Amino acid sequence: DTEVTQTPKHLVMGMTNKKSLKCEQHMGHRAMYWYKQKAKKPPELMFVYSYEKLSINESVPSRFSPECPNSSLLNLHLHALQPEDSALYLCASSQEQGALSEKLFFGSGTQLSVL
């Protein structure tokens, strides 16, 4: 199984809502990532978890709250988002963080619209 599964695929939420994005992988990878991608732009790193501990937080606003319940799961909790947070949110995983020869595996993303 070489898949990273993200749910939901699409999400529309109001600025007062609370929602969560979910990501799952069963490749035994120990590093998991959240990226944000705006249309026609490259992905921007948000968070990195390594061995279930937060390793990198790229100064992301607190309305985004990551969680890694176990080595296979990664969540992104959303609260009080702004319309400019509308984007494609991508989860990725790799065997280790920063490994020399390891590819990054991406999920298909959650397209988020904030009204």
Added chain:
Amino acid sequence: KQEVTQIPAALSVPEGENLVLNCSFTDSAIYNLQWFRQDPGKGLTSLLLIQSSQREQTSGRLNASLDKSSGRSTLYIAASQPGDSATYLCAALTTDSWGKLQFGAGTQVVVTP
């Protein structure tokens, strides 16, 4: 800080032509360079990864080269097909980035039948 540039931003070729996609980077202290494919509204698919000690990698019709001294990588796609239409992104992992890939903005490719 590593900067990654991809030129051109868009490219259109007739089916059967070979594709040449360019990626340049400013910091030669890289661990590896990866090429990804992205279809509209979808995630990224890793195509090839070249480690810093390697000069090239091949997979089927795809060949990627790496020249650290000049700060360049090139992705060749032989005998292009309409199914190759997508955005192609390169990303560099530098030695001091602790796992943070630096992406280029991508080249949007259209292969016309």
